[in-house]
Structures are given as C-alpha cells and as structure tokens.
Amino acid sequence: MSEILERRARLLGPHMTTFYREPVRVARGKGVWLWDTNGRQYLDCYNNVPHVGHCHPRVVEAISKQASELNTHTRYVHDLILDYGEALVAKFAHDLESMVMVCSGSEANDVALRMAQAMNGKTGIIGTDNTYHGNTTAVSQLNSSKVPIGGYLDHIRQVPAPDNLAPVGGTRAEQAEAFAAGVENAIAELEASGHGVSALIVCPYFANEGFPTLERGFMDRAISAVRKAGGLIIADEVQPGFGRIGSHWWGHEKLGFAPDIVTLGKPMGNGHPVAAVVTRHDVLTCFQEQFKYFNTFGGNPVSAAAAMAVLNVIEEEDLVANAADVGAYALGLLTEVAKRHDVIADVRGSGLFFGAELWRDGKPATELCALMVDEMRDRGVLLHSVGRHDNTLKVRPPCVFSHANADQLADTLDAALEVVA
Known part of the structure; x- marks a missing residue:
C-alpha cells in the first residue's frame, strides 16, 4: 500500500x-x-x-452499446439527448421544461449562477455558511470548508445554516424564521452594496450542513424575500435527487417549494460523468442570449444513454x-x-x-x-x-x-x- x-x-x-x-x-x-x-x-x-448499484448491468450495457455506435458533441443533432430530456423534465411537477447537459455538478452550479445573473442583471449570491456546491472559481466562493485566496468576494453572502442540535434562532420552532431573517439581512447588504440579489442557492436537503430535520414550508419566508428582491431560487439536487430521500423524487418537493433552476450531478449517470441544469424555457433562452455557452462533452450520446438507463432502472426496480x-x-x-x-x-x-x-x-x-x-x-x-x-x-x-x-x-x-x- x-x-x-x-x-x-x-x-x-x-x-x-x-x-x-x-x-x-x-x-x-x-x-x-x-x-x-x-x-x-x-x-x-x-x-x-x-x-x-455499482456496475448495474443495464447501465453498463447502455454505455457499451452507445459507445460502439456513436459518440460526439451536441452540435450534431441526435435523438437520445432529446428522449432523455423529455423523460427527465417529466419528473418535475412545475414548469421546468428545458435543460443544459454538462459533465459535473460543479459545472451545473456554475451555469445555474450565470442563468440567474442573465435573468435579472444582478450579481449577488446567497448560500449557507456550511455548504458545498463544487469546484469552479464561481461556486468555490460559496464553499465553507476553505476560505478562497483573497477572501470571499463582496457579492457573496453566507447565512447561518439550519441545525438540529444547535438550531438557528435558539430553538427548532424558531429556526425557519431565524433562517429567513438571515437571508433578509443578506439581501439588504447586497442591495446596499450595489450588487443586488441574483440568486439564493441551497441544497434542499441541506446535506453538507448535516441534513437537519426540517418541516415542509421551512424555506417559504426566505424564498419570498429573495423573489421580492428580484432573485432566483436554485436547488442543488446533486445529493438528494433522483428519489434518494424516499418520500419524493427531489428534495425541493419535500420542502414544498418550486425552484427556478435545479442542478443535478453525481447519481445521474451511475458513475458516468454526466450532470444537468433543469430550468424554465425563458430562463434558458435568456442565458443563451447573454452567454455564448457550449459544452463539448455535455449531452454526448453515451452520457445520454447512461442517464436514460439510470432513469429506467429507478422506475423499473x-x-x-x-x-x-x-x-x-x-x-x-x-x-x-x-x-x-x-x-x-x-x-x-x-x-x-x-x-x-x-x-x-x-x-x-x-x-x-x-x-x-x-x-x-x-x-x-x-x-x-x-x-x-x-x-x-x-x-x-x-x-x-x-x-x-x-x-x-x-x-x-x-x-x-x-x-x-
């Protein structure tokens, strides 16, 4: 060793x-x-x-079969990415009907932040003070484990994360209101500094925060404040998504809110590097008009085949x-x-x-x-x-x-x- x-x-x-x-x-x-x-x-x-499950035969077969037929980027038109996209967005209960496929959750969150900025022209981002959203330059500003070189940039605000044994506000009963108050304070600071509020990004299961037990509606007041300020809501479903939490397909469903943008990653391809940003058609259109974005490997036929196989196995098993x-x-x-x-x-x-x-x-x-x-x-x-x-x-x-x-x-x-x- x-x-x-x-x-x-x-x-x-x-x-x-x-x-x-x-x-x-x-x-x-x-x-x-x-x-x-x-x-x-x-x-x-x-x-x-x-x-x-490791090396599920259906996923292995799908990857192998598609790799033996075709693998290229999405500037060529192929059916499988569209078939998968339709199957995926059908799993959402509100008007999230469009997507961008990428290769990792980090990329997905980076794109999601830019989508929000494109929609409202603002730059301020709010996350929690004990979170993780990936490794690109933009999303690493949100991570709590290590302070970025030079410190956090002025457009980032971190609010106290919910907790079971040391709840924000002192008690579990007061925690939702205290969390929302933290978000409202962050909004006020961002607006005073001229950044404004582009987005609130959270894992709706608060996985890295220690997955505290939260009641449905916990996010309502915080979300209302962000939307009133013109910001968008991003749900990072990389950890709780695809039915892992048992009660729902997605963590945001369990908490009872409808995000503007959802990011997906790790489990999407059962180990094959594939991820996605799912959003409304108007959000995606605005993003494409503001940014020239193309991902060479995102949505390639092999990735789409792997992701489709995972969806099918979740349903059939x-x-x-x-x-x-x-x-x-x-x-x-x-x-x-x-x-x-x-x-x-x-x-x-x-x-x-x-x-x-x-x-x-x-x-x-x-x-x-x-x-x-x-x-x-x-x-x-x-x-x-x-x-x-x-x-x-x-x-x-x-x-x-x-x-x-x-x-x-x-x-x-x-x-x-x-x-x-």
Missing part, C-alpha cells in the same frame, strides 16, 4: 483525500458491495454516485419506494442502537440518506466520529462524516440497499461503538 500511496501523492498531490486512516484500494464493485485488491468485501454505505422502506427500517434500527449508546445525540434522515450525530460531555464529538469512521471501515462497512463539526455519521448508500444490509450496518455500528466509545 505504501508504494501506491507514494505514487498517488506524487501524481495527484499530497492532499488528495482517501477517506480512511488505512485507505481502501478498490478493485471492483457490484450492487452495494466493493472489493479491494486483496479480495476483501465491504458494504458500501456511502457512495451516492452508483445510485442504482421501484427504487424510490425501496429508499423509503429501507430508510425507515434503518432509522428504526439506529434508534435502537442509540438507546444503548449515549454518545448518539440524534438519529435522523429521510430515505437512504440518514445518520447519527455524536456528542460527548455536551460538545460535538468530532474526534470520536473520525474514530468510528475508521473502525467501521476496519469492520467492513464504509461510511463517513458530515456537518459543521464533522460529528455526524453519514449514511448514503446505493439505492438498492436492503433490509439485510441495514441489519449489517446497525449491528456493525453497535459493535464498533462498544469498542470506540
């Missing part, structure tokens, strides 16, 4: 993350399972990229219902584990996106959480941490996760806590 890690550090940089104290050197995957180069099997409870069923079952198991371990301060989630927040001595148990991530890896279960203090165990497996997989997760977590906590 030391030799490959040295090569990796030299070629990919010394800070390329590996998740675990002892990295997993993967060789193959199938369904919810990964195997390392020594043949050891791991239950994958973390990867949302293989949304329908009823994976949204599976996420709801197995997710509820797993939360019940974790709740029972929490009764035996007082370091678990909160168990929460929706569908196959859930976890447990760890506290000790009245403080976030960040170090304990890191130890648990490694202990679970050593016991053959892969998960990770998230949240402002990295003290929440994050479970986000492929959507073919089963009751038996949930049993293994809960049993392993229980045993690991006995040793680590």
Whole structure:
C-alpha cells in the first residue's frame, strides 16, 4: 500500500483525500458491495454516485452499446439527448421544461449562477455558511470548508445554516424564521452594496450542513424575500435527487417549494460523468442570449444513454419506494442502537440518506466520529462524516440497499461503538 500511496501523492498531490486512516484500494464493485485488491468485501454505505448499484448491468450495457455506435458533441443533432430530456423534465411537477447537459455538478452550479445573473442583471449570491456546491472559481466562493485566496468576494453572502442540535434562532420552532431573517439581512447588504440579489442557492436537503430535520414550508419566508428582491431560487439536487430521500423524487418537493433552476450531478449517470441544469424555457433562452455557452462533452450520446438507463432502472426496480422502506427500517434500527449508546445525540434522515450525530460531555464529538469512521471501515462497512463539526455519521448508500444490509450496518455500528466509545 505504501508504494501506491507514494505514487498517488506524487501524481495527484499530497492532499488528495482517501477517506480512511488505512485507505481502501478498490478493485471492483457490484450492487452495494466493493472489493479491494486483496479480495476483501465491504458494504458500501456511502457512495451516492452508483445510485442504482455499482456496475448495474443495464447501465453498463447502455454505455457499451452507445459507445460502439456513436459518440460526439451536441452540435450534431441526435435523438437520445432529446428522449432523455423529455423523460427527465417529466419528473418535475412545475414548469421546468428545458435543460443544459454538462459533465459535473460543479459545472451545473456554475451555469445555474450565470442563468440567474442573465435573468435579472444582478450579481449577488446567497448560500449557507456550511455548504458545498463544487469546484469552479464561481461556486468555490460559496464553499465553507476553505476560505478562497483573497477572501470571499463582496457579492457573496453566507447565512447561518439550519441545525438540529444547535438550531438557528435558539430553538427548532424558531429556526425557519431565524433562517429567513438571515437571508433578509443578506439581501439588504447586497442591495446596499450595489450588487443586488441574483440568486439564493441551497441544497434542499441541506446535506453538507448535516441534513437537519426540517418541516415542509421551512424555506417559504426566505424564498419570498429573495423573489421580492428580484432573485432566483436554485436547488442543488446533486445529493438528494433522483428519489434518494424516499418520500419524493427531489428534495425541493419535500420542502414544498418550486425552484427556478435545479442542478443535478453525481447519481445521474451511475458513475458516468454526466450532470444537468433543469430550468424554465425563458430562463434558458435568456442565458443563451447573454452567454455564448457550449459544452463539448455535455449531452454526448453515451452520457445520454447512461442517464436514460439510470432513469429506467429507478422506475423499473421501484427504487424510490425501496429508499423509503429501507430508510425507515434503518432509522428504526439506529434508534435502537442509540438507546444503548449515549454518545448518539440524534438519529435522523429521510430515505437512504440518514445518520447519527455524536456528542460527548455536551460538545460535538468530532474526534470520536473520525474514530468510528475508521473502525467501521476496519469492520467492513464504509461510511463517513458530515456537518459543521464533522460529528455526524453519514449514511448514503446505493439505492438498492436492503433490509439485510441495514441489519449489517446497525449491528456493525453497535459493535464498533462498544469498542470506540
């Protein structure tokens, strides 16, 4: 392992993350399972990229078949991108009827921000203070993990993110109003500075913020304030989208709001690099009139084939219902584990996106959480941490996760806590 890690550090940089104290050197995957180069099997409870399971045969076949026939850019006319686009926008319950296909969630969010600026001629952007939206120059200004060189630009405002155990405003009951007040303050500052409000961008599941439990309507007052100021609403569905949360196809549906722009990524192609921006026709038209935009690989026939296969598998294998069923079952198991371990301060989630927040001595148990991530890896279960203090165990497996997989997760977590906590 030391030799490959040295090569990796030299070629990919010394800070390329590996998740675990002892990295997993993967060789193959199938369904919810990964195997390392020594043949050891791991239950994958973390990867949302293989949304329908690692190496799903339908997706592999679609990619292989299309690659053997045609692959080129979208300045040539081909049917598959249109077939996929129609199938995708049909999954939205309001007037989001047009799309731009790109290669990553970062690209999607970058384009979405420019769409909003094109529509209203303003530049101010509001996000939360504990978020992540990608790696381009524009969206990296929104990320909270590292301050950009030179500091955040003057057109960026970060508002306090919602939280279960340390709620904005002091109590869960007051949190929606306090969050909205933060957005309203940001609007006032942006308007006073001359930037105005171009957009509010949020993950509607607040995934990187630690996926707090929020009631339907939580965003209503904040959204109303943004729209009154002429801004657009961008929902970054890269993590909660495509039915992962079980109750709905999209996170914004669960919270009960209609965004102007939706961005998609990771699970869209089950590991094939494909992403999209879905929006109203007037928004897309305005963007195209303001910016000369073309993406060489976005929407190529192979990417469209992979994405179409994923949509078909989700429907045919009823994976949204599976996420709801197995997710509820797993939360019940974790709740029972929490009764035996007082370091678990909160168990929460929706569908196959859930976890447990760890506290000790009245403080976030960040170090304990890191130890648990490694202990679970050593016991053959892969998960990770998230949240402002990295003290929440994050479970986000492929959507073919089963009751038996949930049993293994809960049993392993229980045993690991006995040793680590």
